[in-house]
Amino acid sequence: MWVVPESEIAGLMTAEAAFDAVEAVFAAMARGDAYNFPVVREAIGYEDALYGFKGGFDRSALNLGLKAGGYWPNNQKHGLINHQSTVFLFDPDTGRVAAAVGGNLLTALRTAAASAVSIRHLAPEGARVLGLIGAGHQSAFQMQAAARIADFDRVLGWNPHPEMLGRLADTAAELGLPFEAVELPRLGAEADVIISITSAFEPLLMNGQVKGPTHIAAMGTDTKGKQELDPALVARARLFTDEVAQSVSIGEFQHAAAQKTISDEDVTAIGRVVIGKHEGRGDAEITIFDGTGVGLQDLAVAGAVVELAKQQGKAIEVAI
Known part of the structure; x- marks a missing residue:
């Protein structure tokens, strides 16, 4: 061995x-x-x-x-x-x-890689503003991986504990990107790509806060009850995930599925986009990738x- x-x-x-x-x-x-x-x-x-x-x-x-x-x-x-x-x-x-x-x-590396895969295949064309929700251990890996994939020119960040935002500011500085701590309504309105990486058990990013063409990588929900996104936001987006069964049972999409505003058929495995069996973003205004984390x-x-x-x-x- x-x-x-x-x-x-x-x-x-x-x-x-x-x-x-x-x-x-x-x-x-x-x-x-x-x-x-x-x-x-x-x-x-x-x-x-x-x-x-x-x-x-x-x-x-x-x-x-x-x-x-x-x-x-x-x-x-x-x-x-x-x-x-x-x-x-x-x-x-x-x-x-x-x-x-x-x-x-x-x-940490594989979680960041999964969101980066979703950004490569689903981000709106010309994405320039990256938003980070969460400033825990994995947030730096998420920002670094995203910056490899898209040509961002600034980063916006929010965390339920503002004293932790220094991690995001330091990581952005290492990448040569301006960073600004903002409230969630502004982050949702200005960011072209949003990564959420928290351990929240209630929605943080609300439906009305997200404006314009946006891709969201929801990376924090991997257990029954966890939640980062408003189910109404999920219901109006085009949905992708690593594994559909896991997403609707323990992932971010569990809540909209429980409310029956989405079904399993509304969720596409990201691998189908990777191999060219699904168009991906298409004409959708908002795409969401639910990164539940698979073995x-x-x-x-x-x-x-x-x-x-x-x-x-x-x-x-x-x-x-």
Whole structure:
């Protein structure tokens, strides 16, 4: 078995490689070459933590495995980030464990890569203003990945805790982009692309706040009850996601689906756009990508990083 420690990931996996891996696995899903297993996600009744498993099998890349981990909201007292995970890969020919890979940075990179894939394929032409809702750990990765894909000339940001907005300002400065902290009505009116990456359990961005051609990447909702967008906003947009069944059950679209203002047939897997089986944005004024986070994304980036680690002598081989 190969082990790739968390400490090695930053020197191995780039944003570019993560984008390529995630776009490829979305395409494999759309072709029927890859599928996700049902998600297990539970509140464990200790430290307010959510813990679970996401897994799947990609026949085209021969990636089989799962990511185990979750969300520990009190981790600051331990000097750790709230999201903690490890990816386990298995040999699809024999079932033997093949690799254990630190999953924290990979999760941030693959989440940002997923929204970047949606921006490449769904953003309005000539998008120049990027809006960020949320300033937590993953927000910097989101901004960096988005800036690689589109030629933004400024960034607007909002966070429920304004004292955290320094992360967005610093990231924008590193990218050479002007940054301004604004209220949500202005962000919704001026941003061409909006990324929401929060742990909210009630809508933040309301229907009437979004004006003009806009693409929204809703990346924070991955659990029953979580919510970032007004269901009325969802109902008037053209909808895309990583996996439809997950989106309408635990993703951002669960609320509009529960209200029966949308159905499963109103939601398109982003992979269909990637492989040219769906027109994508078309004449829609607003598009929304619901990034629920699927296990196949984790396996794709983990498989790529294992190969890089072996090539560079950074993977540790352990007999089991």
